[in-house]
Amino acid sequence: MSIRLEMINVSKKFKKKIALHPFSLKVMEGECIALCGGNGAGKSTLLHILAGISRPSTGTVKIGQISLQQSRKEYVSHIGYMPDEFFAQETMTVAEFLRFYARLRKTSFSRVAELIQAMGLEKKKNEQIRNLSKGMRQRLLFGQALLGFPPVLILDEPTNGLDPNWIDAFIQLLKDRKQAGTTIVFSTHMMDVAAEVADRVIFMEDGQEVMVLANNYRNPGEFMDKLLHLYRKKG
Amino acid sequence: MWTIWLSEWRTLTRQRTYYTFLLLWVIVFSLLFLLERNNEGLTGYTNTSGTIVNIILYLLPLFMMLTGSFSIANEVENGEWQLICTYPLSNTSYLLGKLAGLFTAQVAVFTLSFGLSMAIGLASGITLPSKWLFDIYLFSLLLIIVFLILGLFIGSIVNTRWKALMASVIIWFFFIMIWPTALIAVLGLFPYPLIATMMKIAMFLNPAEFLRVFLISKWKSGAVFGQSYDALVQLFQSEAGWYILVCYLLGYLVVFVALSILCLRRRSWT
Numbered sequence: 423m424s425i426r427l428e429m430i431n432v433s434k435k436f437k438k439k440i441a442l443h444p445f446s447l448k449v450m451e452g453e454c455i456a457l458c459g460g461n462g463a464g465k466s467t468l469l470h471i472l473a474g475i476s477r478p479s480t481g482t483v484k485i486g487q488i489s490l491q492q493s494r495k496e497y498v499s500h501i502g503y504m505p506d507e508f509f510a511q512e513t514m515t516v517a518e519f520l521r522f523y524a525r526l527r528k529t530s531f532s533r534v535a536e537l538i539q540a541m542g543l544e545k546k547k548n549e550q551i552r553n554l555s556k557g558m559r560q561r562l563l564f565g566q567a568l569l570g571f572p573p574v575l576i577l578d579e580p581t582n583g584l585d586p587n588w589i590d591a592f593i594q595l596l597k598d599r600k601q602a603g604t605t606i607v608f609s610t611h612m613m614d615v616a617a618e619v620a621d622r623v624i625f626m627e628d629g630q631e632v633m634v635l636a637n638n639y640r641n642p643g644e645f646m647d648k649l650l651h652l653y654r655k656k657g
Numbered sequence: 658m659w660t661i662w663l664s665e666w667r668t669l670t671r672q673r674t675y676y677t678f679l680l681l682w683v684i685v686f687s688l689l690f691l692l693e694r695n696n697e698g699l700t701g702y703t704n705t706s707g708t709i710v711n712i713i714l715y716l717l718p719l720f721m722m723l724t725g726s727f728s729i730a731n732e733v734e735n736g737e738w739q740l741i742c743t744y745p746l747s748n749t750s751y752l753l754g755k756l757a758g759l760f761t762a763q764v765a766v767f768t769l770s771f772g773l774s775m776a777i778g779l780a781s782g783i784t785l786p787s788k789w790l791f792d793i794y795l796f797s798l799l800l801i802i803v804f805l806i807l808g809l810f811i812g813s814i815v816n817t818r819w820k821a822l823m824a825s826v827i828i829w830f831f832f833i834m835i836w837p838t839a840l841i842a843v844l845g846l847f848p849y850p851l852i853a854t855m856m857k858i859a860m861f862l863n864p865a866e867f868l869r870v871f872l873i874s875k876w877k878s879g880a881v882f883g884q885s886y887d888a889l890v891q892l893f894q895s896e897a898g899w900y901i902l903v904c905y906l907l908g909y910l911v912v913f914v915a916l917s918i919l920c921l922r923r924r925s926w927t
Contacts (some may be wrong), residue, residue: 473743495745503743510737513671514664525660526744566740576743 424486426451426605427472427574432481434467434629441467443630444481451573454596454606456620458613458653464629465609466506466578472607473503473576485574499527502572504563506579506609512552516543516562519551520569527570537565540595542588556583564592568599575599577608581615593618613653617646625652658754661746665728665758670765678720679766685712686774693783702878706789710869713797718804718865719829724763725808726821728755733816733924748921752914756809763801771797796872799906803864806913813920832863853885860889864909871902 427449434442442464449455457465470476474494483490490497511519520534538547541561560583567575581589596606596619610616616623625633637645669675689709732738771794778785811824840859844852860866871893873879879890892898
């Protein structure tokens with residue numbers, strides 16, 4: 423397996439505040455990384471940089487040989503991003519919303535229909551977004567991130583607001599994407615989700631990595647207990 | 658660009674406030690046309706024409722700047738801008754798509770209400786000369802495009818709707834409400850021989866003033882601006898006037914579109 427996503431000494435400074443200390447990471451094809459940590463730990467800053475929203479103050483970010491700094495447009499065409507909060511396009515219907523982003527991704531509308539079904543939104547496809555529950559919006563946003571079969575998925579707290587059934591379905595979807603070779607980086611406060619799908623769990627605090635745990639999947643229960651213990655200690 | 662255009666069109670036409678514009682314009686224009694009921698021959702720059710031009714100047718620039726600036730500031734505030742940034746869409750396509758979408762939607766509502774008011778006026782037995790109507794309509798369309806792009810420029814600088822509102826109102830107040838007073842105050846600082854030239858230069862800086870002078874000149878009533886504008890009024894009245902208008906609008910659009918794209922580029926990857 424080759425390196426799909428690479429960050430070398432990436433940092434972010436907002437005026438005088440350091441939001442992310444120099445951070446390096448190599449993620450392989452089909453690997454899944456979970457970012458954990460309390461509020462303000464720097465998870466979203468890191469994800470924003472990876473998604474091409476935020477310009478790193480120092481360092482380089484690459485997908486394969488494509489550098490974010492040198493060819494941002496090409497870089498972002500390789501990612502699928504799911505934001506943590508989204509209140510826009512309220513008057514659009516579910517299908518229109520996905521079609522809008524499918525056009526921007528130059529993806530066919532048959533993919534839209536496929537994702538509507540995969541996200542369990544078939545009955546809601548002609549419903550305006552303002553009428554959707556938080557969990558449905560999350561599923562819609564996840565569908566949006568999957569539109570163009572991106573080789574890299576960046577997900578900001580994707581399980582927020584999902585009910586237990588959909589959390590299980592979401593875990594299965596992530597496993598399927600991993601199997602298909604997609605590289606995934608996501609942030610979460612749910613240690614059971616991290617334990618189930620993440621190959622590595624990175625704990626962050628004050629804009630820096632404080633611990634990395636590799637998941638060998640031999641004893642998921644024990645791994646989750648360990649994560650919970652660390653989360654309570656660090657978070 | 659067409660994707661953004663379509664989305665903008667859909668978003669605007671599904672908002673209730675969009676239809677309040679329709680209602681507002683129908684009421685305003687119908688009342689203004691009805692004003693002429695007792696007057697004969699509505700041509701050129703009359704008391705009613707002046708009132709109509711002034712009311713259009715009070716309302717359209719502010720509404721267009723608010724619509725344009727909110728269109729972008731709202732997306733920045735609610736997170737949509739961030740999501741769009743993760744798509745391979747250029748700032749130029751984004752901005753031109755927005756401009757085209759907003760312009761289409763605003764022209765549609767304005768044309769519909771103008772037509773309805775015209776019908777109400779005609780049904781009430783008022784003679785409305787077609788050239789006069791066309792001039793007013795064209796003047797309004799030009800104000801729509803010019804102030805929409807100014808609004809989009811504001812939206813590309815500010816990051817909240819509140820700031821967009823403040824900036825739009827300040828610019829509107831300066832360009833529309835306080836312009837003559839500000840001009841007198843500032844020009845008073847210049848040596849007397851320079852004042853006439855500076856007045857003309859100042860007119861080019863304010864698109865609302867430029868369009869107002871152009872329209873009234875075309876109505877052959879440029880004398881109201883005084884002797885210092887004589888040469889300019891004659892130029893506007895001639896055939897070359899249309900070329901000057903086209904060049905001015907193109908220059909204005911290119912400058913503000915370029916500035917907006919520059920600001921968006923800075924924001925899109927901060």
